[in-house]
Amino acid sequence: MKLLDGVTVLDLTQAYSGPFCTMHLADHGARVIKLERPPHGDQTRTWGPFRNGASAYYSLINRNKLGMTLDLGTEAGKGVFRRLAAKADVVVENFRVGTMEKLGLGYEDLAKVNPRIIYASISGFGLQGPLSGRPAYDIVAQGMSGIMSITGFADKGPTKVGPSLGDSYTGSYLTMGIAMALFNRERSGRGHRLDVAMLDTLFHNLENAVVTYTVEGVVPRQMGNVDPAIAPFDTFEAKDGVFVMGVGTDKMWREVCQAMGRPELGDDPRYRTNEDRCANYENSLRGILLKWTATKTVAEMEEILVKAGIPCGPVLNVAQATEHPQIAARNMVQEVDDPALGRVRLCGIPIKVRGVSDAIERPAPLLGQHNEEVLRDLLGYGAEEVRALKESGAIF
Amino acid sequence: MKLLDGVTVLDLTQAYSGPFCTMHLADHGARVIKLERPPHGDQTRTWGPFRNGASAYYSLINRNKLGMTLDLGTEAGKGVFRRLAAKADVVVENFRVGTMEKLGLGYEDLAKVNPRIIYASISGFGLQGPLSGRPAYDIVAQGMSGIMSITGFADKGPTKVGPSLGDSYTGSYLTMGIAMALFNRERSGRGHRLDVAMLDTLFHNLENAVVTYTVEGVVPRQMGNVDPAIAPFDTFEAKDGVFVMGVGTDKMWREVCQAMGRPELGDDPRYRTNEDRCANYENSLRGILLKWTATKTVAEMEEILVKAGIPCGPVLNVAQATEHPQIAARNMVQEVDDPALGRVRLCGIPIKVRGVSDAIERPAPLLGQHNEEVLRDLLGYGAEEVRALKESGAIF
Numbered sequence: 001m002k003l004l005d006g007v008t009v010l011d012l013t014q015a016y017s018g019p020f021c022t023m024h025l026a027d028h029g030a031r032v033i034k035l036e037r038p039p040h041g042d043q044t045r046t047w048g049p050f051r052n053g054a055s056a057y058y059s060l061i062n063r064n065k066l067g068m069t070l071d072l073g074t075e076a077g078k079g080v081f082r083r084l085a086a087k088a089d090v091v092v093e094n095f096r097v098g099t100m101e102k103l104g105l106g107y108e109d110l111a112k113v114n115p116r117i118i119y120a121s122i123s124g125f126g127l128q129g130p131l132s133g134r135p136a137y138d139i140v141a142q143g144m145s146g147i148m149s150i151t152g153f154a155d156k157g158p159t160k161v162g163p164s165l166g167d168s169y170t171g172s173y174l175t176m177g178i179a180m181a182l183f184n185r186e187r188s189g190r191g192h193r194l195d196v197a198m199l200d201t202l203f204h205n206l207e208n209a210v211v212t213y214t215v216e217g218v219v220p221r222q223m224g225n226v227d228p229a230i231a232p233f234d235t236f237e238a239k240d241g242v243f244v245m246g247v248g249t250d251k252m253w254r255e256v257c258q259a260m261g262r263p264e265l266g267d268d269p270r271y272r273t274n275e276d277r278c279a280n281y282e283n284s285l286r287g288i289l290l291k292w293t294a295t296k297t298v299a300e301m302e303e304i305l306v307k308a309g310i311p312c313g314p315v316l317n318v319a320q321a322t323e324h325p326q327i328a329a330r331n332m333v334q335e336v337d338d339p340a341l342g343r344v345r346l347c348g349i350p351i352k353v354r355g356v357s358d359a360i361e362r363p364a365p366l367l368g369q370h371n372e373e374v375l376r377d378l379l380g381y382g383a384e385e386v387r388a389l390k391e392s393g394a395i396f
Numbered sequence: 397m398k399l400l401d402g403v404t405v406l407d408l409t410q411a412y413s414g415p416f417c418t419m420h421l422a423d424h425g426a427r428v429i430k431l432e433r434p435p436h437g438d439q440t441r442t443w444g445p446f447r448n449g450a451s452a453y454y455s456l457i458n459r460n461k462l463g464m465t466l467d468l469g470t471e472a473g474k475g476v477f478r479r480l481a482a483k484a485d486v487v488v489e490n491f492r493v494g495t496m497e498k499l500g501l502g503y504e505d506l507a508k509v510n511p512r513i514i515y516a517s518i519s520g521f522g523l524q525g526p527l528s529g530r531p532a533y534d535i536v537a538q539g540m541s542g543i544m545s546i547t548g549f550a551d552k553g554p555t556k557v558g559p560s561l562g563d564s565y566t567g568s569y570l571t572m573g574i575a576m577a578l579f580n581r582e583r584s585g586r587g588h589r590l591d592v593a594m595l596d597t598l599f600h601n602l603e604n605a606v607v608t609y610t611v612e613g614v615v616p617r618q619m620g621n622v623d624p625a626i627a628p629f630d631t632f633e634a635k636d637g638v639f640v641m642g643v644g645t646d647k648m649w650r651e652v653c654q655a656m657g658r659p660e661l662g663d664d665p666r667y668r669t670n671e672d673r674c675a676n677y678e679n680s681l682r683g684i685l686l687k688w689t690a691t692k693t694v695a696e697m698e699e700i701l702v703k704a705g706i707p708c709g710p711v712l713n714v715a716q717a718t719e720h721p722q723i724a725a726r727n728m729v730q731e732v733d734d735p736a737l738g739r740v741r742l743c744g745i746p747i748k749v750r751g752v753s754d755a756i757e758r759p760a761p762l763l764g765q766h767n768e769e770v771l772r773d774l775l776g777y778g779a780e781e782v783r784a785l786k787e788s789g790a791i792f
Contacts, residue, residue, distance in 0.1 A: 003588070004576055048625060128726070129725030132725075139630075145712070147559065149713040149714060151556075151558035153552050153555070156552060158638055159620075183399065199723070199726075203746075205561065206717075210742070211740070212444075214740065214741035219715045229443065233533070311536050315545065316541070322610065326527040329528075333610070345610035347607075351592055352523070355589075
């Protein structure tokens with residue numbers, strides 16, 4: 001049993017944002033039919049890293065899906081798509097705004113063949129507004145949302161979040177909307193038209209930055225790794241690397257002073273309250289801490305601070321994070337037997353449901369791997385009809 | 397109509413991660429009863445920015461919820477909570493792992509009074525594994541997940557994402573799980589026990605970094621704002637500010653060369669293909685572009701590039717993003733009449749559903765504002781019973 005058992009999704013998306021959305025759906029049991037345009041398919045098939053000429057990028061975010069080729073530029077292809085849509089619960093697309101309508105496959109068109117369809121779109125800027133029709137990449141949404149203006153160090157200028165957060169987070173928001181719409185449809189019987197935009201999603205995740213501007217009139221700035229309102233709450237250099245520590249209460253601060261062997265600092269008027277510590281963090285407190293941490297390894301600091309009850313941890317690189325025992329205990333790295341890549345370790349599934357397997361059930365599909373299976377199981381096509389479709393060029 | 401009409405959520409969370417989860421649920425129509433511990437309530441009531449002594453941080457992420465005080469440390473408080481849980485669909489909590497069980501309010505306990513309950517937890521590290529019991533803050537999850545090792549510029553060291561992404565993204569993942577579980581329960585009749593962890597969530601969002609390590613054996617590094625596999629795809633300085641541009645295809649590159657008045661560069665063997673451009677980006681291509689962009693304003697560059705069909709945009713600060721006409725067109729900033737703050741502009745609701753209002757319906761609650769309403773509507777308490785509860789200290 002998985003949470004989305006019984007749900008069929010037609011996935012027209014490519015690149016990162018849309019496939020990340022449908023990966024969530026597939027990981028939780030939906031039958032996701034990934035429709036790729038022949039002859040090359042999803043552009044991520046050409047994105048690295050590679051092994052045996054195949055893309056691990058593609059395999060990572062398309063596991064658990066079925067793969068079918070379909071050319072929506074042909075009448076035969078559109079016909080098959082409409083027939084699939086009549087049987088499906090959800091359609092997901094991330095074309096530029098207006099493309100599906102031009103193809104005659106917009107929400108209004110599909111709702112005619114399936115009024116219960118949930119039709120879900122991702123775009124850079126959303127379905128309306130002055131920039132609606134504009135193309136966007138993740139970096140455009142990061143730049144315009146304000147997130148780059150409050151990440152990193154001021155002397156380096158605006159700083160992008162490393163991974164393409166505008167893509168992944170927008171995909172996740174669309175999954176959230178689809179799951180809510182599926183719930184609603186069980187009760188209301190109604191289909192829904194959903195859209196999420198990369199700009200909106202990132203803007204929605206600025207924490208208190210927007211109200212800092214609208215309520216206080218202050219434009220938030222880049223603060224490096226320092227918390228604007230809590231101290232000490234930062235990265236610190238140890239002998240052999242960097243770690244993080246967050247001292248959220250005065251009680252925790254006194255514990256840190258004990259651990260440092262300087263209990264008198266707990267009552268020092270410069271550092272007694274969080275307000276005091278914030279006021280004196282840059283000018284003296286940070287220096288005191290760094291003098292201490294420079295004498296220890298990261299592992300030693302972690303042991304000391306954990307004992308003292310202080311939230312802390314090493315700053316890990318991607319290899320160290322991937323091999324961390326906590327990541328292993330949560331099954332967050334799983335080995336999959338991929339038909340193109342061979343044995344490969346992928347990211348696991350982060351939403352844990354007691355009594356439900358969190359295993360990746362199947363690897364990402366080869367291009368067109370499940371053409372016949374889907375046409376047979378969903379549409380009842382026989383060998384003859386599949387051959388005719390192949391000859392029309394719609395599926396190969 | 398909203399998607400989660402008819403769903404009742406008991407929200408025991410505080411700070412950012414859990415309240416962000418239940419904000420999504422409330423924004424989409426669930427009746428979210430935020431239970432705060434008397435006499436102070438959620439710690440974010442003391443987090444800035446402030447107006448009239450009230451927290452806009454709190455108001456931002458607790459809009460659309462009902463507010464009730466309840467002391468789970470008292471027997472009377474636990475009794476009320478169990479009676480509420482018998483009527484609710486969802487319980488959300490972000491205490492340290494084990495706390496709810498110690499209170500006698502763990503999943504097993506509540507499933508006894510309501511076998512259909514969906515019980516959802518957020519924690520730093522999850523319900524199992526060697527670090528399960530450890531406290532965490534956002535910065536700890538950011539540090540340990542690897543995201544800080546691939547954000548920012550190498551010469552500044554590991555760089556935190558500005559907003560508390562570990563909190564917000566984990567809250568959003570839990571919302572996703574809750575919505576899927578609500579759908580599943582409509583069909584299966586079963587409740588569910590969900591948990592998500594900050595470390596897992598951020599690790600799940602490293603894009604291709606994990607497979608770059610597991611497949612290629614390469615440990616991804618900090619790349620500043622440059623894309624590792626596409627060029628030009630970066631931030632650029634104009635006369636009066638910074639903008640972003642992403643040139644994803646060779647065709648786009650030739651358009652840029654035209655726009656620059658240097659069409660010959662489109663066929664220059666140093667820059668003809670993406671591979672060429674990546675190889676020669678740092679040593680010459682970036683310099684050519686900067687010489688051009690330095691002669692224009694950001695607005696001029698945007699106009700030129702939009703005309704050429706190149707995904708691009710200005711790097712905006714939070715004030716500029718908040719006031720952007722596209723943000724306005726998407727109703728992503730909404731004015732709310734808050735009982736504590738007065739008229740205040742908050743972030744809107746990013747998952748758009750056609751035919752469904754995306755308005756914020758009610759401001760965040762004052763502490764205990766809906767005590768009597770909830771006790772009356774959900775539990776049928778009369779004035780006498782409410783008074784007795786007040787006197788017991790459980791609700792005030």
